[in-house]
Amino acid sequence: MRIQKSVLQSISLLVLLLVLIINITHVSCKSTIEPCSNADSCNALLGYTLYTDLKVSEVASLFQIDPIALLTANAIDISYPDVEHHILPSRLFLKIPISCSCVDGIRKSVSTHYKTRPSDTLSSIADSIYGGLVSADQLREANSITDPSVLDAGQNLVVPLPCTCFNGTDNSLPAIYLSYVVKPIDTLAAIAARYFTTLTDLMNVNAMGSTAINDGDILAIPIPACASDFPKYASDHGLLVPNGSYAITAGHCVQCSCGPQNLNLYCMPASLAVSCSSMQCKRSNLMLGNVTVKQGGGGCNVNSCSYGGFVNGTIITALSASLQPRCPGPQQFPPLVAPPTSVARDSIFAPAPSPLSDGAGSLSPRSSVVPGTRSIPGFQPANGPMSGLTSGASGACSSVKPLPILTSALVFLLVKFMISLAL
Numbered sequence: 001m002r003i004q005k006s007v008l009q010s011i012s013l014l015v016l017l018l019v020l021i022i023n024i025t026h027v028s029c030k031s032t033i034e035p036c037s038n039a040d041s042c043n044a045l046l047g048y049t050l051y052t053d054l055k056v057s058e059v060a061s062l063f064q065i066d067p068i069a070l071l072t073a074n075a076i077d078i079s080y081p082d083v084e085h086h087i088l089p090s091r092l093f094l095k096i097p098i099s100c101s102c103v104d105g106i107r108k109s110v111s112t113h114y115k116t117r118p119s120d121t122l123s124s125i126a127d128s129i130y131g132g133l134v135s136a137d138q139l140r141e142a143n144s145i146t147d148p149s150v151l152d153a154g155q156n157l158v159v160p161l162p163c164t165c166f167n168g169t170d171n172s173l174p175a176i177y178l179s180y181v182v183k184p185i186d187t188l189a190a191i192a193a194r195y196f197t198t199l200t201d202l203m204n205v206n207a208m209g210s211t212a213i214n215d216g217d218i219l220a221i222p223i224p225a226c227a228s229d230f231p232k233y234a235s236d237h238g239l240l241v242p243n244g245s246y247a248i249t250a251g252h253c254v255q256c257s258c259g260p261q262n263l264n265l266y267c268m269p270a271s272l273a274v275s276c277s278s279m280q281c282k283r284s285n286l287m288l289g290n291v292t293v294k295q296g297g298g299g300c301n302v303n304s305c306s307y308g309g310f311v312n313g314t315i316i317t318a319l320s321a322s323l324q325p326r327c328p329g330p331q332q333f334p335p336l337v338a339p340p341t342s343v344a345r346d347s348i349f350a351p352a353p354s355p356l357s358d359g360a361g362s363l364s365p366r367s368s369v370v371p372g373t374r375s376i377p378g379f380q381p382a383n384g385p386m387s388g389l390t391s392g393a394s395g396a397c398s399s400v401k402p403l404p405i406l407t408s409a410l411v412f413l414l415v416k417f418m419i420s421l422a423l
C-alpha cells in the first residue's frame with residue numbers, strides 16, 4: 001500500500017510538472033508558417049489597414065511596391081488625374097501585392113524596408129505603421145537590435161512580412177493568399193463568408209484545431225485567382241491575379257484582369273502603355289486581347305491574340321484558333337472603383353473581399369478604364385487546376401487554445417494529489 005501511494009504521488013507530481021511546463025512554454029500563434037525549400041517566389045497579398053491618411057504613393061513606398069500595382073490590385077481606377085497623389089483615408093483596408101520568397105526554409109516577404117523617424121519605436125512601427133503585420137519582436141530579431149529603446153532616426157530596418165504560397169492553389173484551384181490580421185470583432189465564420197470560402201477551408205489552410213481566433217492573429221486566406229502559364233524565363237512568370245482585380249505587367253504595357261464570370265486571365269494593352277514593344281500577334285492583324293468569332297456549321301471559330309509573358313523586354317504574343325460549341329459573349333471586366341476618400345463604418349471592422357466597392361457609400365463605381373472592346377477572353381491558362389496539393393500541411397501555426405483544458409487538468413491533478421497525500 002505504502003509503495004503504491006508513493007508511486008501514485010510521484011506520477012501525479014510528474015504529470016503536474018509536465019502540465020506546468022506545457023503551459024509556460026506554450027507560445028500563442030501569430031501567423032501561418034509555410035515551410036519551403038526552393039528559391040522561387042510567388043505573388044501574395046497583405047491585408048493592410050491604413051493607420052493615417054496617406055497618399056497612394058506613400059502607401060506604395062511603405063511597402064516598396066509600384067503605386068500602379070497597388071491601385072490595380074484594389075481595382076481602383078488608375079485613369080483619375082494625378083491618382084498617385086490621391087490621399088487615401090485612415091482606416092481604409094487595402095490589399096498590398098507583394099512577392100513572397102523563401103527565407104531560411106520559411107515563406108516570408110523580406111523586400112520591405114523602413115527608414116525610422118525620430119518618434120518611432122519598434123512597437124509603433126509594428127503595430128501602427130505596418131498594422132500588426134509584423135511584431136516588435138520580429139523587427140528586433142530581423143535587424144539584430146540589442147537595445148530596442150535606442151532607435152536612431154534614419155535607421156534602415158528590414159520589415160519581415162507574413163506570406164504564403166501553397167503552390168498557388170487551394171483545393172487544386174488557382175489561388176493567391178492574403179495575410180490577414182485578425183481584428184477584435186472578427187469571427188472565423190464571418191471571415192470565411194466575407195472571402196467566399198468555408199470554415200473548413202480556412203481551418204485546413206491555417207492548420208487550426210478549432211475556430212477560435214485572437215485579435216492580432218494572422219490568417220492566410222485563399223482568394224481564387226487567374227493563373228498564367230508564362231515560361232520560366234519570362235520576368236512575369238507565375239503571375240497570379242486575384243478574382244475581381246487587375247495587374248499591370250510588361251513594364252506597364254500590359255494589363256491583365258481576372259473575373260468576374262470566369263477565372264481565365266485576360267490581358268490587353270494597358271491604358272497607360274507608352275513606348276512598348278509590339279503587341280500585335282504575328283501573321284495577323286489582331287492586337288493583344290483581340291478575339292474574332294465566326295459562326296460556322298460545326299460551331300464557333302474563335303481566333304484570339306493572347307499574352308504569353310515578358311521576355312527580355314519583348315511582349316510575347318500567341319495567336320490561337322479554336323472551334324467552340326458556342327460563340328463567347330463580350331469580355332467582362334471586374335468593376336473599377338474611384339480612389340476612395342472616406343471609409344464606410346462597416347468597412348472599418350469588416351473589410352469586404354473587394355473592400356473598396358462594398359459598403360462605402362461615398363464611392364461611386366465608375367465605368368472601366370479598360371477600353372470597352374468586343375473581345376472575349378483569349379487566354380486559356382494551360383496550367384489549370386493542379387492535383388495532389390496539400391494545402392492543409394501548412395505547418396506550425398495553430399490557434400488551438402490548450403489553456404482551459406490544461407487548467408482543468410491541473411485542478412483535477414491537484415485534487416487527486418491531495419487525496420493521495422491524505423490516504
Ligand SMILES: *[C@@H]1O[C@H](CO)[C@@H](O)[C@H](O)[C@H]1NC(C)=O
Binds near residue numbers: 196261263
Ligand atoms: C469572382 O468574383 C465575382 C464577383 O465578385 C463573383 O461573383 C465570383 O463568384 C467570383 N468567382 C469565384 C470563382 O470566386
Ligand SMILES: *[C@@H]1O[C@H](CO)[C@@H](O)[C@H](O)[C@H]1NC(C)=O
Binds near residue numbers: 268371374
Ligand atoms: C483590338 O485591341 C485593341 C487594343 O485593345 C482595340 O483598340 C481594338 O478595338 C481591338 N480590335 C478589335 C477588332 O477588337
Ligand SMILES: *[C@@H]1O[C@H](CO)[C@@H](O)[C@H](O)[C@H]1NC(C)=O
Binds near residue numbers: 311
Ligand atoms: C535574353 O537576352 C540575353 C542577352 O541579351 C540572351 O542571352 C538570352 O538568351 C535571352 N533570353 C531569352 C529567353 O530570349
Ligand SMILES: *[C@@H]1O[C@H](CO)[C@@H](O)[C@H](O)[C@H]1NC(C)=O
Binds near residue numbers: 167383386387389
Ligand atoms: C505545384 O504546381 C505545379 C504546377 O504549377 C505542379 O506541377 C506541382 O506538382 C505542384 N506541386 C505540389 C506539391 O502540388
